[in-house]
Amino acid sequence: MSEVQVRGLTVEYQTSAGWLPAVAGASLDLRAGEITGLVGESGSGKSTLALSLLNAVPAPGRIAAGSIEVAGVGDVVRLTGRQLRKVRGGELGYVFQASQNSLNPLKTIGKQLLDLGRSHEVSDLRALIARAKDLANRMGLDGDRVLDSYQHELSGGMRQRVGIVFALVLNAKVLILDEPTTALDMLSQASVLDIVRKVHDENQLSTLIITHDIGAISEIADRLAVMYGGRIVEDGPLLDVLRRPTHPYTKALIGATARITGDVDAARPLPGRPPDLTTVARVGCVFRERCPFAVAACADTEPPLEAWEAGRRRACHVEPSTVLAGQPGTPAAVGEPA
Amino acid sequence: MAATAALATAVRNRRPAFLAFRRAVLRKPSRIVGFAIIVFFTLMGICGPWFYGTLAVDPNAIYAPPSADHWLGTDFAGSDVFQEVVVGARYVLSTAALAALFTSFFGITVGLVAGYHRGFVDSALMRVTDFVLTIPGLPLLIILSTVWSFGSPWQMGLVLGLTGWGGVARAVRSQALSLRERGFLEAARGLGLPSRHIIVKELLPNIAPYVAMHLLLSVIGFIGAEVGLFFLGLVPFSSTNWGVMLNQAVFSGGAMNSPDALVYLLAPLVCILLLTLGIVLFLDAVDELFNPRLRERA
């Protein structure tokens, strides 16, 4: 059963060159009770995708096509005004990328929590505070102290946890975390990941984690979706995808991650640079320029995202077996050309 | 967020300053209007006195209403109000511009040096700044008016400027202090680049939009200040300018009670309001002029 169903989502931004898609025809399911990891480089459109789940794409962007069905709410894309505000926070909890900085420095955490409650017309604010304290305590924070604190009195990891409290205090069933561990050191990262897993299990959430760090996500996610150039290029159960990456990009991404085990010299940096709105290929496969497996078809036909095995989807012209067997070689363009 | 960053990477090569300026101004109609107003008054200030070297005085038409001969009517002496406005612009504008230049020059220099060097230099310069901040400008002007006639814009500009730079210095210093900790300034120090270079080439461009905005806003303030001084009659009337006109209209012409002198009163007032409006509308473009990132937004 899926808590959130994204179908054919296209989000465009207005640029000097016209409306360009940051997300193109993305389809993704957030299954109930599962943590889905969405991995991609900067500019891959992963944050835009996450924001469109709230129907909160910032100007000059717009959702051009597609639907986002949230269980018990309907299509978020069609909601406006009051209804939309109720869903944000109420059904969909969002922890922002810079959640370390997304708190108001002039108000205590508790006051901001009350503001949140009032804007969502919560009648029992005492219960809200009690729930927030409870959540904070379960995340290893001192609830009373945290609510009385100002933002600057909390460390980065603590602020991240406060962000999660805010996202969940209105009983959201879907939790979306945008880069939850960026800018945290290893120890804080480990504890935040640990807490996300715990909160997820205890509240039976459907969680989406957006990140560029495939290593961090692999620690806790159940499913993995890989995004490149505005497209989801591969998804499936995390363990399976990591063991058998069948999209050249996924394979390269895994190979380019600094790890603590394995041969240092075996790791290969990803050649080239990630595309952005203006440089992404308009025709054919978006990854072909950096792809060691590229064939003639890649230049003119965009591969669709299709199931090739139970539970696994990929968007690639090359046979899965070829990618699995192939050595991650390097294409012609090496380095990071501008 | 990632997408907005991507938007800004719309790759475009560096454009000459003029093109950048034109793009920034033409982007919004309000900026065009603001810029046009500023240009209009600047031209008036520069060229005005060339057209009307000597004011046409028509003793037969005192407080005449607007007509084909006298577009804005005449004043108590029969002088043409329109000509007076045009001729008076030079003194008002040049004084304000000079004062703004003095404030900016002293304010920026003191602020940057204090903010960058910190320590003893900072303390010393800030004590001087505090001293300047406490100088009461108005009484000083009144006292100085016994010595100077303020006939030249230089004198007025200098006094207004010298008493007004304290605020800029403080603001620039705090900007410099916060920029100082940024990576690129640490790097510049680490590379061993000379302080003068760091202050002028690394620090200054980053506070430029801030300073430019302050400069424009202070022009408004200085116009108000000097016109106010003349209006109140605190400094001797030594030239034709808008402040003198206001004073005459109210205290000699009785513009407050009689409709005869109304145009005489309104003409300089409207000019001041228009110029203020022009500057405020144009301010919006300043940030974009100095910030290469904003410059590129489509």
Added chain:
Amino acid sequence: MIEARGITRTYQTHGQFTGTRTVHALRGVDFTLPEGGAVSFIGESGCGKTTLGKILTGLETFDGGELVVDGVELSALKPRQRAKYFRRIQMIHQDPYSALNPTRTIEATLGDPLRMRAREKGGTGAGPGAWRERACELLTLVGLEPEAVLPKYPHQLSGGQRQRVVIARALTVDPQVLIADEAVSMIDVSMRLGILGLLRDLRSRLGISLVFITHDVATARYVGDGGELHVIYRGEVVERGLTDDVILSPVHPYTQCLLSAVPIMRGLEEPGPDRTAPTRALDERTDTPGCLFEPRCPFATDECFTTHPTLVPLGGDGAGVGAGEAEGVGAAEHQHACLNPAARRVVGVEVGAGAAGP
């Protein structure tokens, strides 16, 4: 090249209610960095590693110990004389977004130090175009296309490209040492290896020594081959040795916690059987006569509370510290500051059967 002997740095903070408090940012750090060598410092945020980087580049002063650069003791010199030595040590900043002046093009950013350098060197080949040539050379060296990058402003480049420009700028003054303070932590994971590879390359090709400061142990592996790894906790080195020795067989509980925190790539790796975590969060205010890590240590004993451990060689008789550190010799001794050192298998284990790629 650089030798640090017992560097200490303390700050006085004046709390509104708490009165004056002394914060120990560094408590006697010593290390030797041979020419072309590498020393990595790992620790969590707030452990003093950034202060160390600033001290090494002259942006911060130290109040105890001695810093020796090229055989010259710096504390004896006047600030102006020191500048010459600090210039040989260049910093690569953590944040490539603030490390480049947003109002200047890359050409201007590289041009100024290059022209200054050319003037200092005197007439030899200091033609007007010479610095531009050198700028192109440096950009090529760091893996960028000079013609495409030179006219751009920093915001037109990606994070990885900016960091390469930052490295190129550091190279303009022909440094002998680069200090990389979290040089890749703000860059996409997919681009990190490229930067790390570049730093490693600079070591081998130009003989530049590297001080690598990070919280991410995995990245330290990629630049620090043959170098030393120092684990720093609250300003004190608690374990050190060859990078691989420390990573593969850590004995200090803090090192073990750090290594346990490295995410496991499930499917390719399995968590080590003895994975552990600190019992609570870092609180810099706790003062203890004993081991600094004792309040958070999962394995603390009563003795840890009372006795402050110092660095001793692993398995040795505690004969003392520093004696074995002959200059320039690669084989550094594995030392630790723990009263009850124990080997624990905390690092992830690769899943066998070739699943981990080539």
